[in-house]
Amino acid sequence: MSKLHLIVEGEGDAHALPVLVRNILNAHALHHIQLTRPQISGDIHKVIKRLGDYLAYGFKNACPVLWVLDCDDKISDIAGCPVQHVRNLRSQIAQQGIHQRQPVEFAFFTKEFESLFLAEQQALKDFYRLPLGLEIDTGAALRRDAKGEISKLLGKDRGYKETTDQAKIAHRLDLEICREVSRDFRHFESAILRLCKPQ
Numbered sequence: 001m002s003k004l005h006l007i008v009e010g011e012g013d014a015h016a017l018p019v020l021v022r023n024i025l026n027a028h029a030l031h032h033i034q035l036t037r038p039q040i041s042g043d044i045h046k047v048i049k050r051l052g053d054y055l056a057y058g059f060k061n062a063c064p065v066l067w068v069l070d071c072d073d074k075i076s077d078i079a080g081c082p083v084q085h086v087r088n089l090r091s092q093i094a095q096q097g098i099h100q101r102q103p104v105e106f107a108f109f110t111k112e113f114e115s116l117f118l119a120e121q122q123a124l125k126d127f128y129r130l131p132l133g134l135e136i137d138t139g140a141a142l143r144r145d146a147k148g149e150i151s152k153l154l155g156k157d158r159g160y161k162e163t164t165d166q167a168k169i170a171h172r173l174d175l176e177i178c179r180e181v182s183r184d185f186r187h188f189e190s191a192i193l194r195l196c197k198p199q
Contacts, residue, residue: 002033002034002063002196003033003034003035003036003060003061003062003063004021004034004035004036004054004063004064004065004192004195005035005036005039005058005063005066005102006018006021006035006036006038006039006063006065006066006067006068006197007038007039007040007041007054007058007065007066007067008018008038008039008040008041008068008069009011009040009041009042009043009067009068009069009070010040010042010068010162011040011112011162011163011167012113012162012166012167013038013040013068013113014035014038014040014165015163015166015167015171016166016167016170017038017068017113017170018035018038019167019170019171020170020171020173021066022035023095023173023175024175024189024192025192025196026055026173028125028193028196028197030196030197033196036061036063036085037139038068039054039057039058039069039168041054041068041069041166043069044069044070044071044085047067047069047089047167048088048089049107049188051092051093051096051098051125052096055098055100055104056068056098057193058097058102058104059102061127062101062102063102064102064103064104064192064196065102065103065104065105065195066104066105066107066134066192066195067105067106067107068108068188069105069106069107069108069109070108070109070111070112070113070143071079071085071109071110071111072110072112072144073131076120078102079105079142082108082110082184082187085093085106085108086101086106087118091095105192105194105195106191107184107188107191107192107193108184108187109184109188110142110143110184111141111143111144111146112144112145112146112147113146113166114146114147114150114160114162114166114184115141115142115168116141116178116184116185117144117146117150117173118136118141118146118149118150119138119178119181119182119185120174120177120178120181121183122162122172122174122177123135123169123170123172124136124169125174126172127168127169127172128153128154128158128163133175135154136157137154139177141181141182147160147162153157167169172194175189179199186191
């Protein structure tokens with residue numbers, strides 16, 4: 001049976017991303033793919049410092065690796081660019097002579113994973129029972145601190161809880177809407193399919 005290993009940024013991602021990846025795999029009739037227990041790497045700064053260590057651990061699973069990260073941190077005071085980050089990481093792999101025993105794909109969410117909730121919106125409204133007619137600023141998905149933007153929508157009585165809410169909202173995401181409204185999601189899905197679909 002085929003496997004896919006996930007490396008993710010944080011604790012909430014470790015719960016939510018497997019849910020979303022499984023939904024994508026099921027949508028493409030890739031039911032035979034099993035996910036390993038997600039590995040947590042921390043943000044891009046930690047990834048750059050310990051890239052070889054994280055990959056070495058991931059390769060122990062003897063399967064393709066999908067590494068999902070946020071792209072909201074600045075490096076040398078310059079805002080992150082997903083394309084540039086991937087280019088730099090691949091260059092670092094080559095420079096360090098890291099032997100890629102399995103295929104590796106990097107998928108970045110331009111601000112943070114929760115930005116997808118603000119772009120798709122339907123899952124967010126459903127989970128928190130917000131009015132369907134509530135207008136969510138479309139620019140919120142493009143701003144830093146998506147978690148804060150979500151908490152603002154909920155008011156003072158309830159805040160967004162990453163480790164409990166993230167996976168439940170991810171489960172409700174409409175994949176077709178995600179494809180339509182989020183370029184990050186389209187790249188993410190494409191990375192999964194490159195790793196899991198027969199060539």
